[in-house]
Amino acid sequence: xxxxxxxxxxxxxxxxxxxxxxxxxxxxxxxxxxxxxxxxxxxxxxxxxxxxxxxxxxxxxxxxxxxxxxxxxxxxxxxxxxxxxxxxxxxxxxxxxxxxxxxxxxxxxxxxxxxxxxxxxxxxxxxxxxxxxxxxxxxxxxxxxxxxxxxxxxxxxxxxxxxxxxxxxxxxxxxxxxxxxxxxxxxxxxxxxxxxxxxxxxxxxxxxxxxxxxxxxxxxxxxxxxxxxxxxxxxxxxxxxxxxxxxxxxxxxxxxxxxxxxxxxxxxxxxxxxxxxxxxxxxxxxxxxxxxxxxxxxxxxxxxxxxxxxxxxxxxxxxxxxxxxxxxxxxxxxxxxxxxxxxxxxxxxxxxxxxxxxxxxxxxxxxxxxxxxxxxxxxxxxxxxxxxxxxxxxxxxxxxxxxxxxxxxxxxxxxxxxxxxxxxxxxxx
Numbered sequence: 001x002x003x004x005x006x007x008x009x010x011x012x013x014x015x016x017x018x019x020x021x022x023x024x025x026x027x028x029x030x031x032x033x034x035x036x037x038x039x040x041x042x043x044x045x046x047x048x049x050x051x052x053x054x055x056x057x058x059x060x061x062x063x064x065x066x067x068x069x070x071x072x073x074x075x076x077x078x079x080x081x082x083x084x085x086x087x088x089x090x091x092x093x094x095x096x097x098x099x100x101x102x103x104x105x106x107x108x109x110x111x112x113x114x115x116x117x118x119x120x121x122x123x124x125x126x127x128x129x130x131x132x133x134x135x136x137x138x139x140x141x142x143x144x145x146x147x148x149x150x151x152x153x154x155x156x157x158x159x160x161x162x163x164x165x166x167x168x169x170x171x172x173x174x175x176x177x178x179x180x181x182x183x184x185x186x187x188x189x190x191x192x193x194x195x196x197x198x199x200x201x202x203x204x205x206x207x208x209x210x211x212x213x214x215x216x217x218x219x220x221x222x223x224x225x226x227x228x229x230x231x232x233x234x235x236x237x238x239x240x241x242x243x244x245x246x247x248x249x250x251x252x253x254x255x256x257x258x259x260x261x262x263x264x265x266x267x268x269x270x271x272x273x274x275x276x277x278x279x280x281x282x283x284x285x286x287x288x289x290x291x292x293x294x295x296x297x298x299x300x301x302x303x304x305x306x307x308x309x310x311x312x313x314x315x316x317x318x319x320x321x322x323x324x325x326x327x328x329x330x331x332x333x334x335x336x337x338x339x340x341x342x343x344x345x346x347x348x349x350x351x352x353x354x355x356x357x358x359x360x361x362x363x364x365x366x367x368x369x370x371x372x373x374x375x376x377x378x379x380x381x382x383x384x385x386x387x388x389x390x391x392x393x394x395x396x397x398x399x400x401x402x403x404x405x406x407x408x409x410x411x412x413x414x415x416x417x418x419x420x421x422x423x424x425x426x427x428x429x
Contacts, residue, residue: 052159053089054166056173056265057332060158065093065121068159071192083179087168090193091116091159092151095135096143098199105199106141107190108150109207109214111411112281112339113331115158118150133414140421145429146203151193153186153214155338163334164265175334176262183210183346187217194225203428206230206421208369208410209377210339216348216385219362228428229362230421232369233410235381236355236388237347242376245284246340249277253333262334274333275324282323287373287406291316359388365395367424369417371409372402397424 052060052068069090071077076084093116098105108118108131119135120128135141141148152160155178163178194202205218205226212234219229235242253259256273264270295316303313312318352358366389370382379400389396399420403409410417 052091053161054168055157055159055162055164056166057157057162057164059330059332061115061117061127061330063093063117063125063127065125066091066116066159067093069193069196071196077189077192079179079185080182081180085154085161085179088154088161088189088192089159089165090151090154090161090189091156092149092193093117093121094197095119095121095141095148095150096146098147098197102199103201103203104145105147105149105197105202107194107202107205107218108135108141108148109190109205109211110150110153111207111209111211112343113278113327113336114211115156116150116152117158118148130411134417134421140418140425141206149193149197149199151190153181153210153339154189155181155186155335155342157332157335162332163262163338164332173263173265175265176337178334178338180341180345181338182342183213183217184221186342187214187221190214190218191222191225200225202226202228204228204230204425206232207234208232209234209407210343213343213346213348217346219364219366220348220352220358223361223363227364228424229364229366230369230424231366231382231385232417233371233374233377233382233407235346235377236359236385237349238344239381242284243344245280245376246344249280250337250340252276252280253337259333262337264333270333271328274328274331274336275321277333277336278324278327279320282320284376285406285408287375287404289373289404290406290408293404295319355384355388356392359385359394360392362389362394365397365424365427367397367399367420369410369420370398370400371405371407371413372400373404373409374407376407 069092070087072086072088076086077088078084114130117127118129118131120132129135135143135148137144152158154160155162157164163174165174166172167174202225205215207215212231215229215231216236218226253270253273256270258264258268259270259273298315299307299313300315300318307313312321349355349358368382368386370379372379386396386398401409401413401416403413403416405412
């Protein structure tokens, strides 16, 4: 059963009030890195550039290996909401080389505050990536063997089109006029990038958390373009508790007077609101056991003799404050709002009648990975995916990481993840 196409008309809803008409392309086309060819004939006109989408976000990390792909100059990219973006830019990085048969490509999808930099590119690239121990020569995602692609999602803030992008019509950042995007929209944009890179079919698509949602969406929406799926610490749909966590984070941002309805670019922006949202997020990414192990009831040494205060007292409070400040230095508050809403809206069965009808579309082996102590997306949510696939007779494996680190286990316990990932990738090859 095919997914219902959204209405094409523009709306006057809160997201996307400023319609952005086509802007003439200003960049020069060129072949992407990694040995891939320019877009094949029959694909919509595309541009490969070394410049990000024009953005008011002043904390885009400069990275020499990032490339940018722009599409939808002539025809708007219609979103599931019925609203549209024009043009659209995706920031991406590649590792390794695409084989002559173009059959060794793996797409890695990032989580909420991740980006295209999943690993370093070599000695001249000092910045470690968020999946550094898994991606590189001789590692699970072996760049001597595979062609790895990782892109920043639309709605993000590290070079891809998002709320900080300057609208080509108004000349102002979209802000809260940016249309709501979904996991499905992210994946359809990735499919455009896939065409540009000349890849007909991914050997595998892998990712954790929001990345795992994208993995499932790939398998359902583009079943003939993937040979293997690896959703990690992700549900088939967002459940009420996860939605509740996200809403509190959004309210913290929007209650900050410096948010200014989303039009804060050029100023400091909702620093306190975003930091508070991140503090809450960091709690959901851990577990009682990990908090106890790391902090116990330890008091900040400078406060040990003066504990009767409302000021920061416990080490766990200091940790949360530090994490909040770190995110503010690299992430856009509006992107946090839009991407958490995309998480909430995710339901891979939407438009198909039921989860079974949606997962019936998957035509390749699946490795589902859960984290035993995950409180954000508990393992029963991965079990739901596995049991549904098994009931349909689909080839599915399940691996559970016995980690005390909670949801963040997929970003910490690499030694536990390596064996099942390696076995699964070997089976696809």
